[in-house]
Amino acid sequence: MKKVIVILVMGLLWCNVGFANPCADWSWKIDDLGKKDFATFTIKNKSDYVAKITSATILTKDSKTMLTETFTWPIYVKPFNERTFYVSDSNLLWEIAGKAYISCTSLTFAMYLWETKAKEKKKKKKKTGAKKFLEKIFGN
DSSP states (O other): OHHHHHHHHHHHHHHHHTOOOTTSSEEEEEEEETTEEEEEEEEEOOSSSEEEEEEEEEEETTSOEEEEEEEEEEEEEOTTOEEEEEEEOTTSOGGGEEEEEEEEEEEOHHHHHHHHHHHHHHHOOOOOHHHHHHHHHHOO
């Protein structure tokens, strides 16, 4: 009986090793472009899951929140890809920024396809009667 339990526990531990976090490998830096300062975030997804980024937060060196940018549409990083995105605020004192973090979750590829398909449906707008009439007259 002990052998069965040991084999079961070892099997569960072995299966858990294969799961890699797609949100683990990311970096950020502050860029200065004349009068426009911004933070550049780069995330490298080295797993077979999709990383879904919903927000980025800039903190001071004392860990006080300076800026939280919540994205209207999440940023997705597909498996084995790299993505760069930017956060900017012209009124922010970038000299005192010291830390940052991102709000990131992992999705399976099927969940990613389902989410983006629903998003594409929301983006498409139906044409009104007037718009259809004008297209018939003038073409596309």
